Amino acid sequence: MIYIHTALSIEASPLIDGFKLKKDMDVNEFQVFGNEDMMMIISGVGKVKSAMALSYLFGKYGVCEKDILLNIGYCGSSSDEVPLGMLMLANKVVDMDTGREYFPDLFLTGYRQRCISCFSNVVKRSTENTENIFVDMESAGVMEASYKFLYPHQTVIVKIVSDYLDDERKDVSFLKSLMTENLSNIEDIIKQAKEIAGMTKGLDMAEEYAMLERISENMRFTKGMMNLLRPNVRKAKIKGYDTIGILHGFLDRKSSSRIERKRVFDELLKKLK
Amino acid sequence: MSCSKSSSSRTIRRIYVEEEAFGYAITSKVLEKYSDCDVVKIKNYKDVFNRTRQNFILQKKFPQLILAVKKDSFIYEGSAMCQSFGHKSYYYATLMVNCIFDCQYCFLQGMYNSSYIVCFVNVEDFAKEFARMESGSMVAISYETDFIAHHSIVPCMEYIYDYIKEAGWVTFEIRTKSANSLVLSKFKPVDNLILAYTLTPQKIIDSYETFTPNLDARIKAVNHALDMGFKVRVCFDPVFADEDYEDFFYYVFERIDGTRLYDIGYGFFRMPKEQFAKVFRTTKSVVFAKDYVEEDGVITYSEAMIHEASKRHLDIIGKHVDKEKIYIL
Numbered sequence: 155m156i157y158i159h160t161a162l163s164i165e166a167s168p169l170i171d172g173f174k175l176k177k178d179m180d181v182n183e184f185q186v187f188g189n190e191d192m193m194m195i196i197s198g199v200g201k202v203k204s205a206m207a208l209s210y211l212f213g214k215y216g217v218c219e220k221d222i223l224l225n226i227g228y229c230g231s232s233s234d235e236v237p238l239g240m241l242m243l244a245n246k247v248v249d250m251d252t253g254r255e256y257f258p259d260l261f262l263t264g265y266r267q268r269c270i271s272c273f274s275n276v277v278k279r280s281t282e283n284t285e286n287i288f289v290d291m292e293s294a295g296v297m298e299a300s301y302k303f304l305y306p307h308q309t310v311i312v313k314i315v316s317d318y319l320d321d322e323r324k325d326v327s328f329l330k331s332l333m334t335e336n337l338s339n340i341e342d343i344i345k346q347a348k349e350i351a352g353m354t355k356g357l358d359m360a361e362e363y364a365m366l367e368r369i370s371e372n373m374r375f376t377k378g379m380m381n382l383l384r385p386n387v388r389k390a391k392i393k394g395y396d397t398i399g400i401l402h403g404f405l406d407r408k409s410s411s412r413i414e415r416k417r418v419f420d421e422l423l424k425k426l427k
Numbered sequence: 428m429s430c431s432k433s434s435s436s437r438t439i440r441r442i443y444v445e446e447e448a449f450g451y452a453i454t455s456k457v458l459e460k461y462s463d464c465d466v467v468k469i470k471n472y473k474d475v476f477n478r479t480r481q482n483f484i485l486q487k488k489f490p491q492l493i494l495a496v497k498k499d500s501f502i503y504e505g506s507a508m509c510q511s512f513g514h515k516s517y518y519y520a521t522l523m524v525n526c527i528f529d530c531q532y533c534f535l536q537g538m539y540n541s542s543y544i545v546c547f548v549n550v551e552d553f554a555k556e557f558a559r560m561e562s563g564s565m566v567a568i569s570y571e572t573d574f575i576a577h578h579s580i581v582p583c584m585e586y587i588y589d590y591i592k593e594a595g596w597v598t599f600e601i602r603t604k605s606a607n608s609l610v611l612s613k614f615k616p617v618d619n620l621i622l623a624y625t626l627t628p629q630k631i632i633d634s635y636e637t638f639t640p641n642l643d644a645r646i647k648a649v650n651h652a653l654d655m656g657f658k659v660r661v662c663f664d665p666v667f668a669d670e671d672y673e674d675f676f677y678y679v680f681e682r683i684d685g686t687r688l689y690d691i692g693y694g695f696f697r698m699p700k701e702q703f704a705k706v707f708r709t710t711k712s713v714v715f716a717k718d719y720v721e722e723d724g725v726i727t728y729s730e731a732m733i734h735e736a737s738k739r740h741l742d743i744i745g746k747h748v749d750k751e752k753i754y755i756l
């Protein structure tokens with residue numbers, strides 16, 4: 155699943171159109187949109203709301219190693235030499251309230267990488283020092299949730315420069331256009347992030363373990379027996395044995411006595427070794 | 428290895444630098460060399476290195492470098508699983524942690540949360556500890572890494588070599604699988620420095636190692652180091668008792684004059700139980716699916732297998748190297 159987090163509807167709407175997402179009418183707590191492989195939540199402004207929304211999303215829909223999370227939103231730049239609409243990925247996020255630093259494992263290529271400073275309040279250029287910084291209000295909350303639920307390579311913080319921390323109000327269509335113009339970049343970022351998450355695919359033992367549970371129920375294997383069987387099934391699979399076939403041969407076996415149970419246990423273990 | 432924005436994953440694209448590390452010579456040299464890298468300033472390397480839920484295997488595919496300042500514990504006492512090679516005390520120093528090579532049996536996996544390469548740039552603080560060490564000690568300074576293999580990334584040897592020379596009463600071991608002999612040409616052999624080359628059958632290299640040089644290249648490197656006058660140790664470690672090694676030993680000693688070697692290290696695959704269990708949860712490697720036993724909290728081969736295999740192996744090794752020079756663990 156591709157999880158997308160935005161703070162504002164204005165950030166979300168070009169993505170909803172671009173990825174043809176439909177609103178999930180069953181969810182009332184947040185605005186959630188999705189299709190078969192994408193789910194987007196609009197959290198509202200701020201790191202607390204962001205962390206809360208993502209915890210909600212992951213709690214409700216679950217999360218696995220192949221999933222990715224993108225925080226897509228606008229950021230301010232303290233330097234007006236940076237063009238509006240410039241897209242960057244965060245290689246570091248600093249929570250400016252606590253000083254805590256977060257590090258996504260960013261393995262994507264082809265995009266500028268910068269540190270994002272996450273503030274709780276709106277920052278004005280005049281009130282800050284002149285060091286060139288990029289500012290948002292959500293990334294620290296996103297990273298906090300990410301550290302809890304995901305591996306650091308599963309999260310990508312995507313920021314698009316929308317202002318220079320000044321009072322100039324940008325109109326809605328201009329802001330939307332900044333996002334729309336970056337849609338193909340976002341698609342590419344998703345593609346790369348998915349590829350990278352896909353590289354981590356471990357040994358899928360789900361089927362074997364489910365079969366082993368069934369055998370155990372029939373045979374009334376003890377906890378100790380199961381503790382021995384599970385790693386041996388895994389080892390057998392690593393060695394390239396037909397583990398499904400081996401376990402299949404034991405699915406209908408039933409134990410009538412402790413002696414029979416021990417006999418079947420030994421037989422299964424032998425086949426796995 | 429280069430720092431590049433290219434799509435090849437085996438390039439270091441990012442260097443995390445601790446704020447304190449900026450003032451050190453190694454840092455300047457590395458940053459100058461990799462000027463097109465993404466440099467991320469960090470407060471403490473542990474904020475990156477010790478994050479929970481990192482994917483060690485994936486990070487191996489996308490290696491990144493961390494430059495940090497080590498605050499304490501410059502030297503550790505070697506564990507019972509390490510070879511002391513007859514020295515009265517055995518220590519190791521972690522000037523660098525983690526490795527650019529990728530061996531399935533590597534003991535570093537399961538030990539650290541991250542496989543990013545950490546280089547501690549305050550070499551002089553390590554040297555102060557070396558200067559305090561008692562005579563007759565041995566320090567492995569390439570213990571949790573491969574110094575020589577990393578030379579093109581971080582030239583640690585250049586910074587530590589003079590300190591090694593100064594602490595003449597301490598023996599230093601640099602263990603490597605690298606075949607990069609060019610590195611050595613910059614340094615003169617010194618009496619208290621041993622270059623330890625790990626040799627492995629080509630079949631094991633092909634099956635369980637990635638990015639390491641092949642056996643012939645390593646043998647060539649051993650001979651080159653010997654020709655240069657370095658003390659050379661050859662390590663057959665880890666040995667896999669269920670694999671064929673006889674032809675390999677013959678092959679090695681047909682090409683290396685055993686009498687020129689300083690000594691030999693020989694040991695079977697072993698790993699602390701908890702570490703083994705941690706790796707086993709995620710690995711797909713056959714190394715972790717072999718039939719081992721647990722001995723005093725260590726996963727290794729059964730005594731019978733070790734006895735049987737070592738007899739065959741040591742018979743061959745003993746024909747080429749003095750028995751007193753063979754250290755067995």
Ligand code: SF4
Nearest residue numbers: 526528529530533572
């Ligand atoms: S060369 Fe040594 S330290 Fe490097 S990956 Fe292989 S076993 Fe680990």
